Amino acid sequence: MIADDGDDGASRQLSPEETRRRVDASLRRRYRAERRFRYYGLCSVCLGVIFLVILFGTIIGNGYSAFRQGFVQLDIHFDADVIDPDGGRDPDVLSVADYSLLVKAALRELVPEVTSRGEKRELNNLVSAGAVFSLRETVMADPGILGRKRSLWLPLNSEVDLWLKAKLSGTDGDGISGRFSARQLGWLERLLADDRIELQFNTAFFTNGDSREPELAGVWGATKGSFFMLLVTLLLSFPLGVAAAIYLEEFARRSWWVDVVEVNINNLAAVPSIVFGLLGLAVFINFFGLPRSAPLVGGLVLTLMTLPVVIIASRAAIKAVPPSVREAALGIGASQMQMVFHHVLPLALPGMLTGAIIGMARALGESAPLLMIGMVAFIVDVPSGPMSPSTALPVQIYLWADSPERAFVARTSAAIMVLLAFLLVMNATAVWLRSRFERRW
């Protein structure tokens, strides 16, 4: 339809005022949308931070008390007649002697009014069953101490430890006092008043393996197990993953076969980790006959799990290297391999390291596949190498969280803190490495 008078034509064309008004209105709408979007972002960041604070707050709040442990000071008389009646000072005899008699004697000396059998048992129960180990260690290290008296700090039973922590912080500690008899409480109060019992730094937590006694349980065994496992994983998955990525990106010609490999690698990255555990059980333990509970096997299983992540990240890093660098190298007469190793690899390395960090961090926190290969076993000894039986930090946390003893609550949180610290150290190393390899031009 054609307008026959000029008036109609002019009304279709917006007047300058009307244009400005509309632009103004749309502008305001745009700015509002922008502000809203920024608030959404800020809110989600805040929410994330709040959850993080709550998480760390509870873990630290629950776990910090595990870093201290109650000790009692006993004047131990290293009675030669008890420990070494023959007087031969034979290490075999010394190591099997009944050191608990010494602890009991020292305790009775401290609380002389105890006479009946029941009272004695109540008294002896206050001290950890692990006290005898430190006595044995003292004697084994210096047999000359026999026949002499020495004042030693020995660990308290974990229940007493909880009572002491509750007492010192002025709380009830979940009615922990109710778990002791009036007599026991009386003795403890007196010892506390005499400065005979106090909280000290819990070195055992950092140097021991697992134990049924909470006051003796430590994370060192699990930490070492995790360390050996990740070492195996890193040594296998990084070179294998990088080599596979380089081959697929730089050397493999496009073909049906390469496509199949590619699809499968991407699928493997999404496979639930417990499946890798079953695979490890079937292949490494049942078929190759590797030992159960060994960090080597754990590392192999985690390698299977980490490999796809490393390959995918490495391929992305290689793809990100500008083609002009490749052309420059080839144009000057570098062979394919020289081009890759002199130019592509150094430029892609930071990206590859990032992939490796992500994969290793995932491997460190993984417990499901390890259950399948026997790393969930109760193992007291600290592993000496990748072949000795061991457990891993996440599995240790799982085991402790499952334990009925109350003192394991704090130790579980403390173990989580150790795991997080492990992760932090690992990531910091990787970030440092990456910044070293990053080209500054």
Added chain:
Amino acid sequence: MQTMDKPQDAVASPAEAAAAPVAPVEAERVAHDTVGDVTAKNVVICVREANVYYGDTHALINVSLDIGRNEVIALIGPSGCGKSTFLRCLNRMNDTIESARVTGDFRLDGQDMYARDTDVVMLRARVGMVFQKPNPFPKSIYENVAYGARLHGLAANRAELDDIVYGSLERAGLVDEVKNRLDDPGTGLSGGQQQRLCIARTIAVNPEVILMDEPCSALDPIATARIEDLIDELSEKYAIAIVTHSMQQAARVSNRTAYFHLGRIIEVGPTDRIFTNPAHKLTEDYVTGRFG
């Protein structure tokens, strides 16, 4: 490559093309599409009946061209006409493109470039290439120039390597600007300096032919003028094939010019004749700026 018509002529089989002796009389017949003389005096690179396919696209059709020693040949033509493709065939850079297929007879000093026993690394050492975008390695200036010489083991010791690096930088006209900062990153130089560094890197390997793929398209006029002067000097020692979009540049630096159009060489001849008196209508349209 925008609109590429399907191949019009049957492509000569490689065996047939290889059998053709390289003689001026014969060349006239082989390069039936091309106006002008495709042969050159003192031939270093001789191409007959070259065809390149990228998948289904026929990017280069029956191209024949000689490149002589000490000559600068300019390859001109509209975008997508196949001049860069042709250039990349001359040191087998097309090998890196998986879909590319090259047929025809390519000879360097009479030797078949695409023969089974030809070493592509050796070929690229003899036929160097300078790219459109300056692409120095993310390494020091010294390392950039020394890289090729190191690769091919040209220097027996550090002193010789120093000589090669200084000599190359000198010939590339860069030595005065960078001699005090050889350890600085090559990527920290200006665009023109980077391109001259790339040229220095290329001539450090002492090639016989230098291929330049629009070496000045990313540079300002002053840097361009310096590169052009450099090409002039380098032509005393090397054969140079340069792809360019600037007809003024082609006119300034080259002795011969080949005009490409839709995958064919339409016309070859001495540069001054091509620009003053083109024989083919398409060439005339292009050099007079009617299209392109």
